[in-house]
Amino acid sequence: MLDNDVALVVDDSSTVRRVVVNILRDYLNCRDIFQAANGTEAINLLGKLPRVDWIFCDWEMPGMTGDQVLMEIRKNPRTANIPFIMITTRSDRDSLVAAVQAGATSYVVKPFNAATLVNKVRAVIGQLERRKAERYKVHGELPVHIELEGHKGQGAELLDISLTGLLCMTPQPFSRQVAVFDQGQVVLGGEPSHFDPLTIQAEIVRLEADPNHPGRTDKIRVALRFQPMEKEARTRLVSLTEQLRAGTTVK
Numbered sequence: 001m002l003d004n005d006v007a008l009v010v011d012d013s014s015t016v017r018r019v020v021v022n023i024l025r026d027y028l029n030c031r032d033i034f035q036a037a038n039g040t041e042a043i044n045l046l047g048k049l050p051r052v053d054w055i056f057c058d059w060e061m062p063g064m065t066g067d068q069v070l071m072e073i074r075k076n077p078r079t080a081n082i083p084f085i086m087i088t089t090r091s092d093r094d095s096l097v098a099a100v101q102a103g104a105t106s107y108v109v110k111p112f113n114a115a116t117l118v119n120k121v122r123a124v125i126g127q128l129e130r131r132k133a134e135r136y137k138v139h140g141e142l143p144v145h146i147e148l149e150g151h152k153g154q155g156a157e158l159l160d161i162s163l164t165g166l167l168c169m170t171p172q173p174f175s176r177q178v179a180v181f182d183q184g185q186v187v188l189g190g191e192p193s194h195f196d197p198l199t200i201q202a203e204i205v206r207l208e209a210d211p212n213h214p215g216r217t218d219k220i221r222v223a224l225r226f227q228p229m230e231k232e233a234r235t236r237l238v239s240l241t242e243q244l245r246a247g248t249t250v251k
Contacts (some may be wrong), residue, residue, distance in 0.1 A: 001028045001030075001121065001124070003029050004119070004227060005054055006033075006053050007030050007032065007054040008033075008054070008055045009033060009057075010035075010036045010038075010039065010047070010058060010061075011087065012038055012062060013058070014037070016087070020056050020087070020117070022032050022036065022115045023118065026114075027117075038061055039066070040063065042055075046073070046079055046249055052079070052082055054081055054083050054085070055073065055083070055084045055085070057069055058088070059086050060237075061087060064156075066087075070084055071102065071103070078235075081242065085121070085124070108120055109171075125172070135161065135162040135167070137160050143187075144188055147185050147186070148183065148184035148204070151182070152177075156169060156170045156222065157170075161188075161240070161241075165223060166186065166224055167222070167223050168224070169222075170219065170220060171220075172218050172219055174220070179204070180206065181204060182203065183204075184203075185200060186202050187199050188200070199233075201226070202225060203224065203227065204223070207221070207223075208220065209221070
């Protein structure tokens with residue numbers, strides 16, 4: 001399940017770290033696992049590692065506590081979206097709600113067994129998959145340029161976007177040049193926005209008239225589906241959709 005992922009396990013107890021590592025390896029097939037004995041060591045590791053996909057962190061640690069680690073991770077754009085599972089002895093509702101409000105993706109209450117941790121990870125994966133399909137309306141202007149194989153590039157007006165694709169508006173003559181399943185790339189951002197250009201491979205999956213203006217003939221809506229992308233591009237796309245989800249302008 002986590003075959004291609006990198007995990008970081010943070011706990012001042014070597015016994016707990018060993019238990020979590022064994023579960024990740026034996027039940028979730030995660031092979032790249034790093035360990036930190038305290039919060040400071042965890043933050044230092046995150047600064048050195050090229051990527052980390054999962055963090056499993058104890059709450060009650062001396063020095064830098066788990067919630068303090070979480071705050072540092074969430075305020076750093078490079079690590080802000082890493083799934084963070086808090087491990088804690090606190091089982092009261094107020095504490096668990098506080099952990100989620102602080103930005104924890106999920107939590108595991110000690111003592112726990114392999115099935116409990118595996119189910120938590122599965123639930124988080126399901127949550128992430130559902131978020132991929134959520135589309136967010138655009139607040140402000142974000143430049144979009146469509147570059148399809150064998151066709152001239154075309155600027156477009158972005159209507160909404162998700163982690164799987166986007167919907168945009170283009171001049172109607174563009175629809176005469178292209179067809180469903182044409183492939184190429186879209187470039188998001190660049191001038192005059194403050195979002196650095198992000199290039200993603202994509203293909204057209206739908207061409208349609210503007211349903212909000214049935215009589216309109218000068219423009220057409222184009223839906224594109226993103227193709228598999230590198231980790232860095234995915235991270236930047238997540239950052240963009242998070243801004244839109246929060247209602248933050250990307251202009």
